[in-house]
Each structure stands twice: as C-alpha cells, then as structure tokens.
Amino acid sequence: MTLMYWQRDLETMPRDPLRALQLQRLQDTVARVEACVPFYQSQFASTRFTAAELRTLEDVRRLPFTTNADLRNHYPYGLVAVPPNRLSRLHTSSGTTGKPKAIFFSQRDVDQAAELVARCLIMVGATADDVLQNMMTYGLFTGALVVHYGAEKVGLLVIPAGPGNSERQLLLMRDFGTTLFHCTPSYALYLADFMERHGVDPRRDLKLRKALIGAEAHSEATRAKIEASLGIQAYNSYGLSEMNGPGVAFECEHQQGMHLWEDHYLLEIINPDTGDPVPDGDPGELVLTTLCREAMPLLRYRTRDITAIIPEPCPCGRTHRRLRRITGRSDDMLIVRGVNIYPQQIERILMAVPELGRNYLIELDGLDEMTIKVELSPAHFDGHVEHLVQLESRLVDKIRAEILTKPKLQLVAPGSLPISEGKAKRVIDRRVL
Numbered sequence: 206m207t208l209m210y211w212q213r214d215l216e217t218m219p220r221d222p223l224r225a226l227q228l229q230r231l232q233d234t235v236a237r238v239e240a241c242v243p244f245y246q247s248q249f250a251s252t253r254f255t256a257a258e259l260r261t262l263e264d265v266r267r268l269p270f271t272t273n274a275d276l277r278n279h280y281p282y283g284l285v286a287v288p289p290n291r292l293s294r295l296h297t298s299s300g301t302t303g304k305p306k307a308i309f310f311s312q313r314d315v316d317q318a319a320e321l322v323a324r325c326l327i328m329v330g331a332t333a334d335d336v337l338q339n340m341m342t343y344g345l346f347t348g349a350l351v352v353h354y355g356a357e358k359v360g361l362l363v364i365p366a367g368p369g370n371s372e373r374q375l376l377l378m379r380d381f382g383t384t385l386f387h388c389t390p391s392y393a394l395y396l397a398d399f400m401e402r403h404g405v406d407p408r409r410d411l412k413l414r415k416a417l418i419g420a421e422a423h424s425e426a427t428r429a430k431i432e433a434s435l436g437i438q439a440y441n442s443y444g445l446s447e448m449n450g451p452g453v454a455f456e457c458e459h460q461q462g463m464h465l466w467e468d469h470y471l472l473e474i475i476n477p478d479t480g481d482p483v484p485d486g487d488p489g490e491l492v493l494t495t496l497c498r499e500a501m502p503l504l505r506y507r508t509r510d511i512t513a514i515i516p517e518p519c520p521c522g523r524t525h526r527r528l529r530r531i532t533g534r535s536d537d538m539l540i541v542r543g544v545n546i547y548p549q550q551i552e553r554i555l556m557a558v559p560e561l562g563r564n565y566l567i568e569l570d571g572l573d574e575m576t577i578k579v580e581l582s583p584a585h586f587d588g589h590v591e592h593l594v595q596l597e598s599r600l601v602d603k604i605r606a607e608i609l610t611k612p613k614l615q616l617v618a619p620g621s622l623p624i625s626e627g628k629a630k631r632v633i634d635r636r637v638l
C-alpha cells in the first residue's frame with residue numbers, strides 16, 4: 206500500500222525543523238495574547254513574565270496554565286484575541302456543572318480545523334470515493350461539524366445524519382452505501398447490537414469498512430468488539446472543543462497510538478498534582494497550547510485527560526509524536542472505599558467477555574455500594590441460568606482483582622439499559638458524601 210498524506214511536508218517534517226516551527230508559532234501566539242487578551246495580560250503581570258523572554262520551547266513552563274475554571278470565569282468573550290467582526294463560529298463545551306465554555310473560531314480557524322481532520326481521514330485511507338455517515342451531534346458541540354468540514358475538503362460524500370434513530374441510520378447506510386462512519390464508541394456498540402437484534406449482517410448487507418470513534422475514552426477491548434461485530438477497522442480519534450474539537454490527535458493505519466499534530470499544538474505531559482513534566486513514556490495529564498489559533502489562543506490548557514507519549518518513531522513516517530489511548534479523565538476518577546477507580550478499568554473487563562453485550566452502567570449508592578449492570582449479548586440471553594450464575598461470579602472475581610472492591614453485578618436483557626444520544630453516561634453516583 207502506498208503511504209498517503211494530506212500535507213506531506215508538514216506531517217513528515219524532521220523533528221528539528223518541526224521544533225523550530227513550534228517555537229516561532231509559540232512566540233507569535235504569546236506575543237499576541239500579551240497584546241490583546243486581558244486575561245493573559247493579568248496572568249503575565251502577576252508572574253512578571255513578558256513574551257520577549259520566551260526563547261526556547263522549554264520556556265513554555267514559565268507560562269501560566271489555563272484551566273476549565275478560567276474559561277468559565279471569563280465566559281463568554283473574555284479570552285477572545287480578535288475584534289468581534291473577525292469571529293465566524295461559536296461552539297460550546299458543556300460541563301457537568303454551571304456555565305458552558307464558549308469557544309470561538311475565525312474563518313481561518315474553521316479552515317485549519319478542517320485541514321487537520323483532512324489529514325486524519327487521509328491517514329486512515331479515506332478517499333473521495335468514500336461515503337461518510339456522521340452520527341455525532343450537530344450544533345453547539347464540535348464533534349460533528351468539524352469532521353464534516355474536513356471530510357468535505359477531502360471530497361467525501363458526507364451524510365449529516367446526527368445521532369440516534371438507529372432504524373434511520375441503518376436505512377441511510379443501506380441506501381447510500383455508507384463506507385465510513387463517525388460516532389462515539391458507545392453508539393457504535395449499540396448500533397452493532399441493534400443490527401444483531403434486527404437480523405442485519407453488516408458484512409453481507411452493508412458496505413462499511415472503517416469508523417472514526419471519538420468523544421469518549423474507551424479501551425482496546427471496546428475497539429476490538431466494535432471491529433469484530435461490524436467487520437470494520439475502527440480508529441481512535443482524540444479532540445476536545447477547547448482545542449477545535451476532533452482532529453487534535455488520531456491513529457494512523459498502524460493503530461498504535463494517536464499522532465498529535467504538533468505543528469498546531471504544543472504538547473506537555475505533566476504530573477496533575479504537582480504540575481511538573483513527567484519523563485517521556487510515563488503517564489500524566491495532557492496539557493496543550495494552541496500554536497495557530499487566531500480567535501481564541503489558549504496557553505497550557507489543562508485537558509484533565511490522562512495519557513502518555515509513545516517516544517518511538519512510527520513506521521508510517523509521520524514525525525508527530527503519538528499519544529497512548531486516553532485511560533480516563535482525571536475528572537472521571539471515582540473514589541470508592543478509598544480506592545481510585547477509572548470506569549475504563551471496568552469496561553476493559555466487560556468488553557472482553559463474549560457472553561456480554563455492549564452496554565453497561567455503574568451505579569454508586571449509599572455508603573460506597575457499587576452495582577454494575579451489564580447487558581447480555583442477544584445470543585446468550587436465553588442461556589442456562591446455571592451458566593449465568595457462574596458467569597456472574599467469574600466476572601465479580603475479575604473486577605474485584607482489578608479495582609480492589611467487590612461490586613454487585615446484574616446481568617440484564619439486551620437493549621434494556623438506557624442509550625444516550627451524545628456521550629454515554631456510564632456512571633450514576635447517588636452517594637451522599
């Protein structure tokens with residue numbers, strides 16, 4: 206297979222010129238926010254920092270972090286770096302509490318975000334012959350529109366299906382010969398389940414070949430389940446609204462980590478407690494600085510996502526470093542009976558068991574009582590009760606070994622747990638703490 210690139214010179218740029226480009230863009234960005242963003246002006250004043258002092262990439266550590274709270278506190282226009290007539294698009298990022306975060310794009314930002322998505326699509330072998338069914342939420346959420354624009358740039362036929370209504374999704378896939386789709390991992394699993402229940406064999410009845418899977422941290426076992434049940438290759442897509450949305454980092458055809466586009470984002474991995482950098486390869490919190498964004502540059506944004514750099518070069522020839530699969534958000538971490546638990550640890554175990562379906566829910570009640578409800582796969586629903594009891598106790602042992610606490614487990618009928626249209630809600634915490 207010939208290697209394909211969208212912007213070959215940039216994607217395969219040797220590390221030294223790439224770092225020189227990053228430094229120049231970082232200096233420009235910092236000079237711009239110093240000149241016109243009052244939020245950063247006051248941050249710099251309190252640390253007595255001036256843009257002129259930024260001489261190496263390592264000097265980025267002298268800059269302040271930008272947090273979730275900063276975006277909320279300066280909502281709506283407080284971090285904008287261009288005059289109002291240069292703004293061309295608004296997206297928001299909803300949080301679990303309080304005000305949303307407003308993210309502004311200039312025309313150039315819209316175009317650059319699309320270029321990065323185009324790189325991702327070409328990287329996994331998409332061509333103008335492909336038909337992309339975009340099942341993310343259109344609207345204020347960045348997930349659908351940013352991918353939509355990128356796919357149009359490459360020349361794909363884009364079906365702006367939006368999420369939900371699985372019957373209609375299936376109809377669109379059949380009628381228009383969808384080859385690629387974009388959705389959350391939880392919806393991909395739901396759709397596979399839906400097809401199974403409705404007697405649709407995706408290998409026989411549909412033309413699907415690849416999927417872009419994003420907006421939720423998920424495990425390798427989940428990917429394997431999506432790929433096996435739909436007969437496709439599924440690529441992990443990483444993005445966040447604060448950084449344009451999708452197209453920040455994406456897997457190449459080797460599926461071994463996600464290339465982060467370093468000509469657009471300066472990447473740091475820090476210890477979330479101390480803020481200090483961790484050695485390459487060690488897990489920590491991803492911190493990103495925008496290097497090209499016009500309307501709303503952000504310095505050292507704390508993503509709360511836990512990952513690690515893969516230091517080895519990738520056989521695809523791209524020089525932009527790869528990130529490991531996000532293992533969770535530091536915000537998602539649950540503390541149950543004094544133990545730190547990420548829902549993905551439980552998911553990894555559940556998704557590797559063939560008797561189980563694809564939807565699960567973790568409930569926390571009272572004094573740290575954990576109940577995990579998980580759907581059986583349609584093929585095992587009528588299984589022998591004795592067999593189910595054995596399965597249940599085997600699973601409880603596995604989960605206890607992983608998270609050091611013993612959950613209650615309920616195996617439920619396929620399709621009986623709620624399915625959300627956007628990001629899946631996997632944890633319901635009713636504890637009174």
Ligand SMILES: [Zn+2]
Pocket residue numbers: 457458459464519520521522523
């Ligand atoms: Zn690669």
